[in-house]
Each structure stands twice: as C-alpha cells, then as structure tokens.
Amino acid sequence: MNGQPLHGAYDADNRFIAAHHLPAVLIDLARSRGIDTHHLLRGCELFYEDIVTGGALISPQQFLRLIDNARRLLSAPDTSFLFGQRLWPGHYGPGSQLLEQADNLQQALERLGEYRALLSPLLTPVMHLDDRYLHLYWRDSCGASEQSTFLLEASMTAVVALARRQQNERLPWRFQFAYAEPAYVEQYWVHLGDALTFDRPSTVMSVPREYLLRPWPQAGSTGALVARQSCSAQLHAWGWQASFLDHLHAYLSQHIRHPLSLERVAAAFETSPASFKRRLGKHGTHFQEQLDLTRRDLALYLYQVKGYSNEEVAQHLGFSDITNLRRSFKRWTGRVPSDLGGLLYG
Amino acid sequence: MKSMLKMHGLTLAGLFLAANGGVMIYLAAGTIKYWADINWMDVIGEGGTCLILCVWLVMLLRGRPAGRVTRLLSLGLCFTAFSMWMDMLDEFIRLPPEAIWDNWLETAPMPVGMLLLTLGMYHLQQEQRAINAQMSKREQLFREHRLFDTLIPLAGAQYLRQHLRQALEQAETEQRPLSLIAIDLDDFSQINQRYGQAEGDQVLQVMAQLLLFNLRQQDMLCRLAGDRFVAVLPDTGESQASVMAEDMRQSIASLAHRTQRYGERLHLQATTATIMALDEDEAQVLKRLNTALALAKPRLARSA
Numbered sequence: 312m313n314g315q316p317l318h319g320a321y322d323a324d325n326r327f328i329a330a331h332h333l334p335a336v337l338i339d340l341a342r343s344r345g346i347d348t349h350h351l352l353r354g355c356e357l358f359y360e361d362i363v364t365g366g367a368l369i370s371p372q373q374f375l376r377l378i379d380n381a382r383r384l385l386s387a388p389d390t391s392f393l394f395g396q397r398l399w400p401g402h403y404g405p406g407s408q409l410l411e412q413a414d415n416l417q418q419a420l421e422r423l424g425e426y427r428a429l430l431s432p433l434l435t436p437v438m439h440l441d442d443r444y445l446h447l448y449w450r451d452s453c454g455a456s457e458q459s460t461f462l463l464e465a466s467m468t469a470v471v472a473l474a475r476r477q478q479n480e481r482l483p484w485r486f487q488f489a490y491a492e493p494a495y496v497e498q499y500w501v502h503l504g505d506a507l508t509f510d511r512p513s514t515v516m517s518v519p520r521e522y523l524l525r526p527w528p529q530a531g532s533t534g535a536l537v538a539r540q541s542c543s544a545q546l547h548a549w550g551w552q553a554s555f556l557d558h559l560h561a562y563l564s565q566h567i568r569h570p571l572s573l574e575r576v577a578a579a580f581e582t583s584p585a586s587f588k589r590r591l592g593k594h595g596t597h598f599q600e601q602l603d604l605t606r607r608d609l610a611l612y613l614y615q616v617k618g619y620s621n622e623e624v625a626q627h628l629g630f631s632d633i634t635n636l637r638r639s640f641k642r643w644t645g646r647v648p649s650d651l652g653g654l655l656y657g
Numbered sequence: 658m659k660s661m662l663k664m665h666g667l668t669l670a671g672l673f674l675a676a677n678g679g680v681m682i683y684l685a686a687g688t689i690k691y692w693a694d695i696n697w698m699d700v701i702g703e704g705g706t707c708l709i710l711c712v713w714l715v716m717l718l719r720g721r722p723a724g725r726v727t728r729l730l731s732l733g734l735c736f737t738a739f740s741m742w743m744d745m746l747d748e749f750i751r752l753p754p755e756a757i758w759d760n761w762l763e764t765a766p767m768p769v770g771m772l773l774l775t776l777g778m779y780h781l782q783q784e785q786r787a788i789n790a791q792m793s794k795r796e797q798l799f800r801e802h803r804l805f806d807t808l809i810p811l812a813g814a815q816y817l818r819q820h821l822r823q824a825l826e827q828a829e830t831e832q833r834p835l836s837l838i839a840i841d842l843d844d845f846s847q848i849n850q851r852y853g854q855a856e857g858d859q860v861l862q863v864m865a866q867l868l869l870f871n872l873r874q875q876d877m878l879c880r881l882a883g884d885r886f887v888a889v890l891p892d893t894g895e896s897q898a899s900v901m902a903e904d905m906r907q908s909i910a911s912l913a914h915r916t917q918r919y920g921e922r923l924h925l926q927a928t929t930a931t932i933m934a935l936d937e938d939e940a941q942v943l944k945r946l947n948t949a950l951a952l953a954k955p956r957l958a959r960s961a
Contacts, residue, residue, distance in 0.1 A: 429708075472846060495814065
C-alpha cells in the first residue's frame with residue numbers, strides 16, 4: 312500500500328486542505344466564542360456557506376490567514392491550546408480513524424508524520440528515538456513565520472491530549488522551547504504540564520520510551536487497515552506526501568557534506584535558479600536560511616541525540632575545523648556547543 | 658445600533674426635533690449673516706463642543722444599560738448639547754437687537770443640563786458602590802476591565818499577577834501571612850469530550866460561583882487558565898488555607914451539577930494545593946503553587 316515514494320510536494324498556495332476538517336475546528340471554536348464568521352474569514356477567500364457544502368479546499372496560506380484572524384479576534388492566550396485539544400483524532404474521516412485506532416502512541420505519531428498532508432499540513436512532526444526517550448520536534452512546512460508559536464502550542468497540546476485520552480493517564484512529558492517564557496506561561500502549565508524549560512536551542516517534547524508502546528484501546532482493528540489504504544490512495548491521487556520545504560530539508564540533509572549552492576540545488580529540483588528562488592520566496596524564506604536551518608537541526612541532533620563530539624559533528628557537517636563550526640553554531644542558536652546542555656535537563 | 662434606536666429613540670428624536678425647532682425659530686426671526694461677518698473661531702469652539710457632547714451621548718447610550726442613571730445623564734447631555742447648538746446658530750444668523758428671548762434658548766438649558774448631569778453622577782456613584790459590593794472576591798485593590806476573563810465572570814491571570822504583586826507588598830509591610838490556593842478540576846478534558854465544549858464552559862462558570870461561596874469577604878478568586886483557579890487569601894496562614902482548600906474540594910465533590918441538555922449528573926472532582934507566600938515575587942509564588950499542584954495531581958486519569 313506504500314508502493315513507490317511520492318516525488319511531488321505541496322506548496323503553500325496549493326489548495327488541498329478540506330476546509331471542513333482542520334480549519335473547521337478553529338472556526339467552530341471562534342463561533343462558540345461569539346465571533347462572526349464573516350470577520351473570521353476576511354481575507355481568506357473563503358465563505359462559510361462553501362465550507363458547509365463540504366467541497367471547499369484551502370491552501371496552507373489561507374489556513375495561516377485564518378489562524379491569524381482567529382488569534383486577533385479571539386485575543387485570548389488560550390486559543391492555540393483549545394484548538395490543539397480538539398485537533399486530534401478529530402473528525403477527518405480515515406485520517407482520524409488512523410490516529411484513533413492506532414496500536415500505540417508510537418504508531419500514532421508515525422502515522423501523523425506519514426499522513427501529515429492530511430493531519431498536520433503546516434507543521435512536520437520529526438521523531439528521534441534515543442535509548443531511553445522519544446524526542447518529538449516540529450518543523451515548519453509552509454512558512455508559518457508569525458503563526459509558528461501558535462502552531463507549536465496547538466500541535467504539542469494536541470499530542471499531549473491525544474495520548475492522555477487514549478492511554479487514560481498523564482504522560483510525564485518534558486518540554487523545551489526555543490523562545491523566552493511567554494507572559495501567559497500558565498496556559499503551558501495547565502495544558503502541557505510543569506516540566507518546561509524556555510530559552511533553549513530547540514523546541515522539543517520528550518517522553519520516556521516505555522510509554523510509547525502501551526496498547527491503545529482500539530489497537531489492531533481491521534478498520535484502521537482500510538483507513539490507511541484510503542489515506543495512501545489520497546496521497547497518491549495528489550502525488551505528494553510532504554511539502555516543498557520538507558523536500559528541500561531532506562535534500563539538504565542528505566547532501567550536507569557536499570558544497571551546496573542555490574544553482575546546484577535548483578538543478579537537483581529540475582528547475583531554474585530564478586524560479587527556485589521565487590518558490591522559496593513564496594514560502595517567506597530564502598536559500599541560505601533553509602541551509603542554516605538544516606545545518607542547525609542536524610548539529611543539534613548529532614550533539615543532543617547522538618552525543619557526538621565537536622570533531623565528529625564538524626566532520627559530519629563538512630566543516631574544515633572546529634572553530635568554524637563553533638562560530639556558525641553560535642550564529643544559528645545564539646550559544647556555543649559547550650553550553651548546549653542535555654535534552655532533558657535545562 | 659438597532660436596539661439603541663429602539664430603546665432611546667425618544668431621547669434622540671427629542672434632541673433632533675429641538676435642534677431643528679431652534680433653527681426654524683432663528684431663521685423666522687433673524688437674517689442670515691454675511692460670510693465675512695462670521696467669527697469662525699466661535700463656530701469651531703461652540704460647534705465642536707456640541708459635536709463632542711453628541712458623541713458622548715451616543716457612547717453613553719450604547720455602553721450603559723437603560724435605567725434611571727442613564728436617563729439622567731443622557732437628558733443632561735441633551736440639554737447642554739442643545740444649549741451649545743443654539744449658541745453656535747447665532748454665529749450664522751443675526752437676530753434683531755430687541756429679541757431677548759434668544760437668551761432663554763441659549764443660556765437657560767445649560768444650568769438645567771448641568772443640574773441633571775450632577776444628579777446623574779451622584780446616582781452613578783451610588784450605583785458603582787452597589788456593583789463593587791457584588792464584585793467583591795472577584796476584584797480587589799484595583800480595576801482593569803481589559804484583564805477580565807472572556808469566558809468566566811472572574812479576572813484572568815494577568816490581573817492575578819498584578820493583584821498578587823500589590824498583595825505581597827502589603828503582606829510584607831504589615832508582616833502578615835499571605836496564602837494561595839490552586840484548584841484544578843480532574844479530567845476536565847473528558848467533560849469537554851463527552852458533553853461538548855458548551856457544557857465544559859458551563860461547568861467552569863458553575864465552579865467559579867461555587868468557589869466564590871467558599872471564600873471570605875477579603876479573599877480574591879481568579880481563573881488562571883483552563884480549569885485552574887487561584888484564590889488569594891490575605892492574612893491567612895498555611896494551615897488555615899489548607900482547611901479552606903479541603904472545604905472547597907469537598908464542596909466541588911458534592912456538587913450535583915446536571916448537564917444542560919439531558920440533565921445527567923456529572924461527578925466533579927478537584928485537586929487543590931496550598932502554599933504560603935515566602936520572601937519571593939509573584940512569578941515565583943505562582944510557579945511554586947503550580948509545582949505543588951502538579952505533585953498533588955493523580956497520575957492516572959479517573960476511569961469512567
């Protein structure tokens with residue numbers, strides 16, 4: 312059912328997100344707080360009447376605009392958390408069924424990554440397992456810029472709420488955030504938990520591995536098999552599984568030791584440098600930024616998950632010497648590798 | 658806007674008719690001035706005041722519930738606005754010098770309006786006192802309506818922080834203990850899942866009311882976030898606060914809340930935590946309170 316890998320990618324302006332699925336959760340939340348749908352959908356090129364027909368499709372850009380509107384109109388610090396609590400499994404047909412009837416948390420997270428075009432089109436979940444912990448990162452897949460904190464809060468809350476609901480217990484999650492403690496930190500306490508560290512190099516949530524394989528109540532159902540087939544069929548109909556930025560990130564990670572330039576990468580993506588640049592601009596980014604992000608992610612992974620030394624990281628990333636690596640690392644994360652600290656202890 | 662016209666149509670129509678009548682009378686009695694004779698400074702001063710008074714009138718009528726205080730204030734504004742309007746008209750219209758009645762139209766409404774406004778302000782003050790009494794336990798030390806919670810008739814976390822800063826200072830200078838209680842519903846997300854978000858909101862509102870009953874006059878209750886509430890207890894030691902916290906927990910456990918739609922009985926349970934403020938700032942106090950609550954929380958979710 313997962314024959315050949317899909318080579319296509321979605322852009323921020325491809326209309327494929329069913330408006331009555333994920334976006335409707337946010338719309339309903341705003342409606343329940345007395346927000347007028349006309350105000351909410353202003354600038355989204357979308358009408359409530361169209362959503363109700365079930366045929367309206369919107370692009371990641373439109374979804375981001377909707378999030379921006381909802382944030383401003385609701386102007387309450389708990390919007391992202393309430394949205395996150397209602398997000399998964401949700402009522403999105405086979406995609407939701409996959410999550411709800413997963414065998415365990417690990418499988419649910421794997422499915423979430425595999426079918427993110429259906430379940431999490433704006434943020435890509437990235438799982439790293441070390442010998443004791445699962446570390447879950449989130450990568451921006453469509454150029455969220457200002458909405459990225461909202462999306463992080465919502466997605467993290469969604470995973471916490473999903474696991475808690477299915478396993479009927481509070482998991483001992485630990486969180487690190489790449490930003491300063493927000494003024495509304497009490498929302499983090501209530502919706503995520505109290506093991507929080509701010510001002511860290513990356514945003515990541517971790518949980519001991521023994522919680523990953525606890526059986527979920529509807530494990531091994533035949534329905535989930537069928538649901539997975541129909542999700543795969545949907546991806547094949549689109550011809551993509553991941554976003555353009557995801558593909559770029561994957562390509563850059565794979566070729567990180569080679570000299571990488573806009574021209575070369577554009578050639579690998581079978582397009583001209585000018586249109587490649589345009590495509591990046593559409594996502595509010597540019598080549599050097601993506602290259603730095605990829606290197607930063609890789610460096611953090613090698614240091615924190617793999618426990619590599621400076622020499623090994625420098626060699627892996629193709630740096631000629633450690634001084635260079637340290638200087639670049641400082642530029643990416645604002646700190647030197649030696650005061651990185653572990654993933655679990657601030 | 659529609660409802661405002663319906664409720665206060667008479668007041669607004671009265672002002673409009675009076676203003677029109679004023680124009681008619683002046684036009685009938687006097688002659689229009691030449692362009693060069695008009696003193697524009699006066700026009701701007703008097704006309705501008707009249708306009709601002711009308712804006713105040715609209716804001717007042719839109720913002721306040723109808724009633725005696727609103728009626729007094731709006732009538733007062735109508736009279737003063739009318740007086741300014743007539744004042745401005747005689748910049749455009751020259752009246753024969755023998756007419757003395759115009760003074761009555763210009764000047765007389767002003768003291769009447771001022772009198773009505775004063776009477777209105779007096780009653781406004783009385784009204785505010787009555788409302789303050791109703792707001793006790795939800796608001797103390799200062800008011801900032803922008804910090805009210807959007808869902809529950811309580812103040813939110815930002816208000817709590819500012820209140821706590823002042824309360825800590827006060828406790829410090831008076832050398833008295835200050836304690837805090839955190840109250841958190843167990844399995845609130847299950848209520849949301851099973852009965853819907855509207856029912857969850859209802860539970861929070863009921864819980865806020867119930868907790869208010871359990872507090873003394875000098876205490877203050879805020880909604881921190883989600884289903885977590887914080888009570889600030891001035892002049893209270895930790896053991897007394899623990900007793901109050903236990904009372905709150907029990908009163909929530911024995912609350913017979915029934916759902917709005919089908920009237921099913923919901924069994925609510927809460928976890929509480931109590932701390933006494935030491936030598937620390939409001940952020941540290943809240944953080945410690947939160948940690949205490951996390952330790953008190955049951956790990957396993959309650960089944961069924």
